[in-house]
Amino acid sequence: MTVLKVQGLSKVYGSEKNSAATWALENINFEVDQGEFLGVMGPSGSGKTTLLNLLASLDKPTTGHIEIAGVDLSKLKDEETAMFRRKNIGFVFQDFNLLYTLSVKENIILPLALDEVRPSDIEKRVSQVAENLGITHILDKRVFEISQGEQQRTAIARAIINRPKVVLADEPTGNLDSKSANGVMKTFSSLNEEYGITILMVTHDPFAASFCKRILFLKDGEIFSELRRSDGRQKFFQQVIDVLSVMGGTFDEPYQLNL
Amino acid sequence: MNLTSLIYKNMKGLRYKYVTFLLSSVFSVTIFYLFASFVMHPNVEFGPSVSDTGVQIGLLACEIIIVIFSFFFVWYSSSAFIKSRANEFGLLSTLGASRRQLSKMIFTESVIIGEIAIGLGLLLGTLLLRMFLSAMSLLLQVDSPIEFAIVPEAIVYTFIGYSLLFIFVALINVRGLKKGQIVDLSRQSQKAKKPPAFSWILGLFALLCLSVGYYLAWTTDGRTVLLRILPVIGIVCVGTYFLFSQVSVGFLRSIRKNKGVYYRGLNLLTVGELGFKVQDNARVLSITAILTAVVLTAIGTLNISSQTLVEMREFDYPQALSVTIEGKLEPHELDKIELSLRSEFQSDGVHVQSGAVLPGIMFRGAVWDWDMNVPIPLISEEDFKVWAEQSGAPYVEDVLPGEAVMVGSYPWGDPPHTLCGDLQSRAFEVDYELDEGEISFVVCQSIDVNLLNDPYSWAMVIDSTQMRDLLEVAGPRDYLTLISFELSNWTESSKSVEKIRASLSAQIEDLDFKILDFSSRVSAYQETIQSRSLMLFLAVFVALVFSVGMGSMLHFRLFTDLEEDRSRFASMKRLGVSWGEIKTVITRQAALLFFAPFALGVVHSVFALKALVGTLLSDPIIAEMGLPVLTSKTFRYMAVPIAIFLALQTIYFLISRKAYLDAMRSSEA
Ligand SMILES: Nc1ncnc2c1ncn2[C@@H]1O[C@H](COP(=O)(O)OP(=O)(O)O)[C@@H](O)[C@H]1O
Ligand SMILES: [Mg+2]
Numbered sequence: 001m002t003v004l005k006v007q008g009l010s011k012v013y014g015s016e017k018n019s020a021a022t023w024a025l026e027n028i029n030f031e032v033d034q035g036e037f038l039g040v041m042g043p044s045g046s047g048k049t050t051l052l053n054l055l056a057s058l059d060k061p062t063t064g065h066i067e068i069a070g071v072d073l074s075k076l077k078d079e080e081t082a083m084f085r086r087k088n089i090g091f092v093f094q095d096f097n098l099l100y101t102l103s104v105k106e107n108i109i110l111p112l113a114l115d116e117v118r119p120s121d122i123e124k125r126v127s128q129v130a131e132n133l134g135i136t137h138i139l140d141k142r143v144f145e146i147s148q149g150e151q152q153r154t155a156i157a158r159a160i161i162n163r164p165k166v167v168l169a170d171e172p173t174g175n176l177d178s179k180s181a182n183g184v185m186k187t188f189s190s191l192n193e194e195y196g197i198t199i200l201m202v203t204h205d206p207f208a209a210s211f212c213k214r215i216l217f218l219k220d221g222e223i224f225s226e227l228r229r230s231d232g233r234q235k236f237f238q239q240v241i242d243v244l245s246v247m248g249g250t251f252d253e254p255y256q257l258n259l
Numbered sequence: 260m261n262l263t264s265l266i267y268k269n270m271k272g273l274r275y276k277y278v279t280f281l282l283s284s285v286f287s288v289t290i291f292y293l294f295a296s297f298v299m300h301p302n303v304e305f306g307p308s309v310s311d312t313g314v315q316i317g318l319l320a321c322e323i324i325i326v327i328f329s330f331f332f333v334w335y336s337s338s339a340f341i342k343s344r345a346n347e348f349g350l351l352s353t354l355g356a357s358r359r360q361l362s363k364m365i366f367t368e369s370v371i372i373g374e375i376a377i378g379l380g381l382l383l384g385t386l387l388l389r390m391f392l393s394a395m396s397l398l399l400q401v402d403s404p405i406e407f408a409i410v411p412e413a414i415v416y417t418f419i420g421y422s423l424l425f426i427f428v429a430l431i432n433v434r435g436l437k438k439g440q441i442v443d444l445s446r447q448s449q450k451a452k453k454p455p456a457f458s459w460i461l462g463l464f465a466l467l468c469l470s471v472g473y474y475l476a477w478t479t480d481g482r483t484v485l486l487r488i489l490p491v492i493g494i495v496c497v498g499t500y501f502l503f504s505q506v507s508v509g510f511l512r513s514i515r516k517n518k519g520v521y522y523r524g525l526n527l528l529t530v531g532e533l534g535f536k537v538q539d540n541a542r543v544l545s546i547t548a549i550l551t552a553v554v555l556t557a558i559g560t561l562n563i564s565s566q567t568l569v570e571m572r573e574f575d576y577p578q579a580l581s582v583t584i585e586g587k588l589e590p591h592e593l594d595k596i597e598l599s600l601r602s603e604f605q606s607d608g609v610h611v612q613s614g615a616v617l618p619g620i621m622f623r624g625a626v627w628d629w630d631m632n633v634p635i636p637l638i639s640e641e642d643f644k645v646w647a648e649q650s651g652a653p654y655v656e657d658v659l660p661g662e663a664v665m666v667g668s669y670p671w672g673d674p675p676h677t678l679c680g681d682l683q684s685r686a687f688e689v690d691y692e693l694d695e696g697e698i699s700f701v702v703c704q705s706i707d708v709n710l711l712n713d714p715y716s717w718a719m720v721i722d723s724t725q726m727r728d729l730l731e732v733a734g735p736r737d738y739l740t741l742i743s744f745e746l747s748n749w750t751e752s753s754k755s756v757e758k759i760r761a762s763l764s765a766q767i768e769d770l771d772f773k774i775l776d777f778s779s780r781v782s783a784y785q786e787t788i789q790s791r792s793l794m795l796f797l798a799v800f801v802a803l804v805f806s807v808g809m810g811s812m813l814h815f816r817l818f819t820d821l822e823e824d825r826s827r828f829a830s831m832k833r834l835g836v837s838w839g840e841i842k843t844v845i846t847r848q849a850a851l852l853f854f855a856p857f858a859l860g861v862v863h864s865v866f867a868l869k870a871l872v873g874t875l876l877s878d879p880i881i882a883e884m885g886l887p888v889l890t891s892k893t894f895r896y897m898a899v900p901i902a903i904f905l906a907l908q909t910i911y912f913l914i915s916r917k918a919y920l921d922a923m924r925s926s927e928a
Contacts, residue, residue: 082837082840086835097833097834098830099831100827101532101534102527111834111835112522113526119518123518158834
């Protein structure tokens, strides 16, 4: 069953007629099936974040359609968009995006509280999810008291507690050391394999990408190639490296000045 | 992009913050200058009288409060200004600006903004003073007690005082910058705040403080007030602070425990936000609550005292207009006077409830032994009945020759016993000296009516025939004319009363007669109001200042965390929290910030006023008068100022909320 469908998707920053316009994405087509773990890779500036923002309906495409769980995102009104996103899409961000005013547990249950799920159900689900992710012991801590790996796992717990149709992850290991990154990717992998959760992950890190089952390579806003995992992870990792070297381009994320 | 253009761009982006800081400094300067030019005004002089001492103490208290208030206000807004620019300083230091350079920049900036603020404040203050004085005389319908004038001393004090203040505050800020690392400053937003601690003991202590303070205030009377006033204020201030810091944490904690409420919709987000800021809020909230209480109490006191004043005037002056004329006026002249008075009132739109011009005689003899030594005039039964019918006074039963009915009122209780003894138990005689011989009456009855104003507040009503006989034998200086008018809208009668005073005295002088007494309630009332308008000026002024000051303090509180809030709300947005929901969370927070201290302040002021009323009522004279305003109506009079303040607070709330939401919204795009 198709969970996510992208058709003829383009995104232009600035006016189309303007010579200074940037074609961040150009005529992208792909589908994600139920239970898939799809990776999107590409050098800096290839349009990964743009793609994710469009999927998350944080931004509007210039042309093309996005369908999630059979719903065309462009047909939704503003308020409906927020609700739809909350119900159907789980998010994992590079910067975790946790609210430090709340405890770990409160962060995790936020989507359920917003949907007014019964408190007893909330309790049940949070303890189940926390156990799956191995974060039961930190539930009552504050966000700043736990490690970054734990923060990202908290964010993953929050992303899946609502049983979304698809989990979107933007560079989930980008801010983590290699050990935490390994833990987080194993978590993703097991969530996908054991619970059949559909995941779309954007990354520029070949190690993280090697956990995926399929990878789309983006270059200059277009799909450059596609890779499917058939054998072990080690071999897949090597294949990814090969594609990347063919593609060229830098894989260091630019330093970001946040004013 | 070079450094200069970066700084310039940065400043342009920070325009809003500069303007906010400048405006709050201007505000502070304006208030101080306004107040100083009022206190140092040449028209404002103090005599040795008790009421002047009271005003002087009041002025001093206000001055101290304003100085403290403006110090904290400037300090608060400038540190909020610095703190909100943490990122900018972080960036500058990353770009290689040394700490020395940064300190110099901050110091120069603060002082320049400060000097601009002083200039604008002096200008604005002068304009406002002018407006305020004309508004006051317009509202009070009296000449303003002080004239508009530019007071050089006030300018000098304001200039020197505020220059020092701005330099001092700038130094504090620079010092703070040196101690705390700049990197720290730029990381401030990400720095984790400790969750607020809660202690049962402190929470209970807060409740205990408030209960004890309230109890003491509620039971205060004239004997205990001086002993209690300071401790009660202290206890209540402490209680207020701990109420906001501890009890609110406890309250949020108990909500957190109640999953049914806490896990419902936006409560999770709202409680999280509130709990996070509660310690920061506590200081501002408690200061605002106390200031609200101070202002409402001041206004309430003034309101009560001026209402009391109106009632006291009605009490002191039983008649709206009362004139006593010496000299023999013919009946047609009496009619003419009455007609002219009535038409005078009518033409000015003043309604006459009752009015009479009664002929009387005043032989020497039977006098008050009160300090006035004024003989009691005689009037005829006939004339009295005409007046009584009009004014609804009790009717005098047929008076026999040789008998007299004593009519009138004595404001401060019963008439002196030396004159009339106990009328209930026995009759007594009054004697009058004629040119030849003496005449005496048996006083058989006394009727309480409001006839004339002090000192001629009593008269003897005698048989009409006997009165006619006596009028024949009276000497030229014995004749008396008593004019007595009651008006329904007497507070508006001052113009006609003045015209009547002029025309009547001209008329009487022509006849070579003399006006013994001319008294009107409205002139006494206006005299009091005028002398009180100084106090009123102060109270309204201080109230407005505090109200605006509190509004802006809360506004700053809301905006200090703008940067942090922005990133947090952006996080929420990415999680699919809709803009409408974010608006709800922000509105709830802002509402709490603006209305919680207001509510507590109202409660405080109710208790403070109860203490005041208790004190006043234990004064024997006021208790004797039994002024209803002090007992039943006290809190009804409070309703108006509270409503006005609530309206102002609501306006500030709406403005701040809108500005804050706009700032949030703009960051999204
Ligand atoms: N808000 C924006 N305005 C203009 N151009 C943008 C914007 N965001 C991204 N771009 C441009 O679009 C292209 C794709 O960017 P992005 O999606 O961030 O790439 P990636 O995440 O793969 O590094 C880049 O050339 C970038 O400069
Ligand atoms: Mg990116």
